[in-house]
Structures are given as C-alpha cells and as structure tokens.
Amino acid sequence: MKTLPTPRLLGFLIEKGYKYCLFETTCINQHKAYAGITLKPVKKHPLLQNLLYPFNACYSIIREPLQMATGLANTLILVELGFKKFEVFEKSLEEFNKITTIKVC
Numbered sequence: 001m002k003t004l005p006t007p008r009l010l011g012f013l014i015e016k017g018y019k020y021c022l023f024e025t026t027c028i029n030q031h032k033a034y035a036g037i038t039l040k041p042v043k044k045h046p047l048l049q050n051l052l053y054p055f056n057a058c059y060s061i062i063r064e065p066l067q068m069a070t071g072l073a074n075t076l077i078l079v080e081l082g083f084k085k086f087e088v089f090e091k092s093l094e095e096f097n098k099i100t101t102i103k104v105c
Helices: 007-015 064-068 083-100
Strands: 020-027 035-042 057-060 075-080
Touching: 007 064, 020 064, 035 064, 057 064, 064 075
Parallel strands: 035 075
Antiparallel strands: 020 035, 020 057
C-alpha cells in the first residue's frame, strides 16, 4: 500500500523503530509532477551494493524523508507500507483523535 508522507506518519515509523528509507526514483508525467519518489521504511541500514530492486538509495528517515513530507516542487512522493503497518498507523490515528477531541456542550 502506498500513501503520502506526513510528519505524523514518519513520526509513527520512527517510534516503531524504523531508521532508514530506501528510495526509488522514477520519471512520471502528471499534471503537477515530473518525478516520482517511493520511500520504503526499513529498520536496518542495508548494504548499498545489495539494495532491493528497484530502490537505488538509502537515507536516514529523520533527514531527507522528513523534509520531503512537507513537499517538493514537481515531485510526487509516496511511502510504501505493508498492509499491517498501515492498519496499525490508522489505529494510532484513531486513538490520537479520541484523545485530542474536545467535547463542546
């Protein structure tokens, strides 16, 4: 499953022990984007010679991906998450929303 990166999503991944993101860069031709970047969070730094195809780089999750969560011009950025990870993230958002919802009488 692929989703747009947000600071909250990256914070969730950092909290779960993810330290790095594998990067896949592609050329796309969409109305507002010319390049596409797919981020795949990983917990351990892989050997750069043995990156999983189609990924071509690895970065610290607290640097480049966090900057990308705020957006890059002409670039579509997506985070690739397994379905289970995405479900856990959604549940954490629901819990956060319950805590932060203020009831007005």
